[in-house]
Amino acid sequence: MSNTEEQKEIAHLRSLLKDKEDEIARLKLLIGTAGLPEIDKEDPSGRTPTAARHGHLTKDEVSRYSRQLILPQVGVEGQKQLANSSVLILGAGGLGCPAAIYLAAAGVGHVGVVDYDVVEVSNLHRQIMHREASVGVSKAASLAQAVRSLNSRVRVTVHDVQLDGSNAMDMVSGYDVALDCSDNPATRYLINDACVLAGRPLISGSALRWEGQLTVYNYRDGPCYRCLYPTPPNPQFVTNCSDGGVIGAVPGLIGTLQAMETIKLLLAEVKPDTSNHCRIGPSFSGRLLVFDGESAMFRTVSLRPKQLDCAVCASPQTRTINRVQDVDYALFCGRGPHDKDEGLRILKGEDRVTASEFRNVVQQSLEMERRPYLLIDVRPHLETSICSLPDSVNVPFENLEERVDELKELVNRHLARKDAGQSPLSVYVVCRRGNNSQLAVERMRTLLPADWPVVIKDIVGGLQAWAEQVDPLFPIY
Numbered sequence: 168m169s170n171t172e173e174q175k176e177i178a179h180l181r182s183l184l185k186d187k188e189d190e191i192a193r194l195k196l197l198i199g200t201a202g203l204p205e206i207d208k209e210d211p212s213g214r215t216p217t218a219a220r221h222g223h224l225t226k227d228e229v230s231r232y233s234r235q236l237i238l239p240q241v242g243v244e245g246q247k248q249l250a251n252s253s254v255l256i257l258g259a260g261g262l263g264c265p266a267a268i269y270l271a272a273a274g275v276g277h278v279g280v281v282d283y284d285v286v287e288v289s290n291l292h293r294q295i296m297h298r299e300a301s302v303g304v305s306k307a308a309s310l311a312q313a314v315r316s317l318n319s320r321v322r323v324t325v326h327d328v329q330l331d332g333s334n335a336m337d338m339v340s341g342y343d344v345a346l347d348c349s350d351n352p353a354t355r356y357l358i359n360d361a362c363v364l365a366g367r368p369l370i371s372g373s374a375l376r377w378e379g380q381l382t383v384y385n386y387r388d389g390p391c392y393r394c395l396y397p398t399p400p401n402p403q404f405v406t407n408c409s410d411g412g413v414i415g416a417v418p419g420l421i422g423t424l425q426a427m428e429t430i431k432l433l434l435a436e437v438k439p440d441t442s443n444h445c446r447i448g449p450s451f452s453g454r455l456l457v458f459d460g461e462s463a464m465f466r467t468v469s470l471r472p473k474q475l476d477c478a479v480c481a482s483p484q485t486r487t488i489n490r491v492q493d494v495d496y497a498l499f500c501g502r503g504p505h506d507k508d509e510g511l512r513i514l515k516g517e518d519r520v521t522a523s524e525f526r527n528v529v530q531q532s533l534e535m536e537r538r539p540y541l542l543i544d545v546r547p548h549l550e551t552s553i554c555s556l557p558d559s560v561n562v563p564f565e566n567l568e569e570r571v572d573e574l575k576e577l578v579n580r581h582l583a584r585k586d587a588g589q590s591p592l593s594v595y596v597v598c599r600r601g602n603n604s605q606l607a608v609e610r611m612r613t614l615l616p617a618d619w620p621v622v623i624k625d626i627v628g629g630l631q632a633w634a635e636q637v638d639p640l641f642p643i644y
C-alpha cells in the first residue's frame with residue numbers, strides 16, 4: 168500500500184470511529200445520566216448489576232431494539248413501557264398476522280392470540296405467518312409459534328377458542344389493549360362492548376377486496392364502535408374475504424398500521440419527560456383511515472364523536488348494556504358469531520337435490536346417452552372460468568332478469584329436444600355454496616311462465632358440496 172493510500176485508509180477508519188462515538192454519545196443521552204450500564208460478563212442473563220438495580224435494558228435488549236431505541240419518542244422509557252405492556256390480538260388471519268409480528272418484533276412483553284379456526288390453504292396468500300406445514304393446525308398456535316421464533320423474549324398466550332359472551336370480559340381484561348383483527352359484525356360488537364366495559368382501547372382494522380380501514384375505538388374520550396354503528400348492517404350486505412375476495416397486501420398494510428397505532432398508544436402512556444417534547448399517541452381515535460389499493464389513495468375521515476346515548480359507552484346510569492353475557496350478538500347481527508355460518512335455508516327439502524343425488528342424475532344420463540335436464544350455473548362469469556361442471560350454462564344470478572329472454576329460449580330449446588325425455592323438464596341450479604342458487608330458483612319460478620312443464624331445483628351446498636361429496640379433484644375456492 169502506498170503512503171497516500173495508507174493515509175486515506177486511516178482517515179476512513181477515523182471517520183468510522185467518530186460515527187460510532189457519536190452514536191454511543193446519543194445512546195448515553197437517551198439512557199440518562201447514568202450512561203450505558205457496564206456489562207457484567209459473569210451474569211448469564213446479560214442483565215448488569217446496574218441494570219438490575221435501575222431497571223435498565225440488558226445488552227441484548229439494547230442491541231435488538233437499537234434502531235427504534237434511538238428514536239426520541241421511544242428511548243429507554245418507551246422500550247420498557249412496551250416490554251411491560253400486553254396486547255390481545257383477536258383473529259390470527261390476514262390482519263392479525265402482521266399486527267402480532269410487528270408488535271412482538273418491537274418488544275411488546277405479552278401477546279395473546281385468539282382464534283378458534285385452523286389454517287387452510289386458501290389462507291396462505293395473505294395470512295403470511297402461517298406455513299404450508301401448518302395447514303390443519305390451530306391458527307392461534309401457528310401464529311404464536313411464528314411470534315416465538317421471531318422474539319423469544321415475548322410471552323405469548325394462545326387462546327384457541329371462539330371469543331364469545333362467556334369469555335370476552337376475562338380475555339379483554341387480561342390485556343392492556345385489544346386489536347380487532349376479526350371479520351364479522353357479531354364479533355366486532357362483542358369485542359367493542361367488552362373493551363368499553365373493561366376500559367380498554369380497541370384498535371380496529373378491516374380489509375376486503377382492494378380496500379382497507381383502520382380506526383381506534385374507546386381511547387380516552389373517543390367514540391366506540393357502537394357510537395358509530397348503533398345498529399348492525401343487514402346480513403345480506405355483509406361480505407367477507409371468502410365471498411368478496413381480497414388482495415393479500417391490503418390486510419398486510421392495515422394489520423401493520425394496527426401495530427403502529429398500538430405502539431403509539433402504548434408509548435403515550437410513558438410519563439411525560441419535560442426535557443423531551445416528543446409526545447406521541449394514536450392518530451386514528453375519532454378518525455377513520457380508508458385505503459383504496461386500486462387507486463393507491465389514502466383518505467382520512469373524521470368520525471362522529473362519542474354518543475351520550477350509546478348503548479354501551481354512555482354513563483352506567485343510562486347505558487343499556489352492562490354485561491356482554493346478557494347480549495345475544497349473533498341474534499343482534501342476524502347471523503352466527505363467525506363468518507363460517509351454515510348457509511341460507513330458503514327452499515324446502517323437496518325443491519333441492521344433494522350433490523350425490525345430482526351425481527346419480529348425471530350418471531343415469533350418461534348411461535342413457537341423453538341429457539334430460541338443464542344445469543344452470545348462476546355464479547359470476549369470472550368464477551366459472553376457475554372451474555365449472557360439464558354441460559352447465561352460465562347465467563349469473565345478478566343478470567337473471569335482464570337475460571330472461573335468453574333463459575326462456577334456453578328452456579324452450581331443451582323442452583323441444585328429442586332427447587329431453589319425459590316432461591316435465593328438470594332444471595338444476597348450481598352456485599358456489601348453495602345460497603344464491605336457492606334465491607335463483609325462487610326468481611326463476613317468477614320469471615318463467617307458470618304453465619311451462621319445468622321443475623326447478625337447486626344443488627345443496629353448490630360446487631363446494633360437489634367437491635366434498637362427489638369429485639375430490641374438483642377445485643374448491
Ligand SMILES: Nc1ncnc2c1ncn2[C@@H]1O[C@H](COP(=O)(O)OP(=O)(O)OP(=O)(O)O)[C@@H](O)[C@H]1O
Nearest residue numbers: 258259260261282283284329330349350354408409
Ligand atoms: N369470535 C371469534 N373468535 C375467535 N376468532 C375469530 C372470531 N371471529 C373471527 N375470528 C377469526 O378471525 C380471523 C379473521 O381473519 P381472516 O378474515 O383473514 O381469515 P378467514 O376467516 O380464515 O378467511 P376466509 O374468509 O378466507 O376463510 C379468522 O381466522 C377467524 O377464525
Ligand SMILES: [Zn+2]
Nearest residue numbers: 391394477480
Ligand atoms: Zn359508544
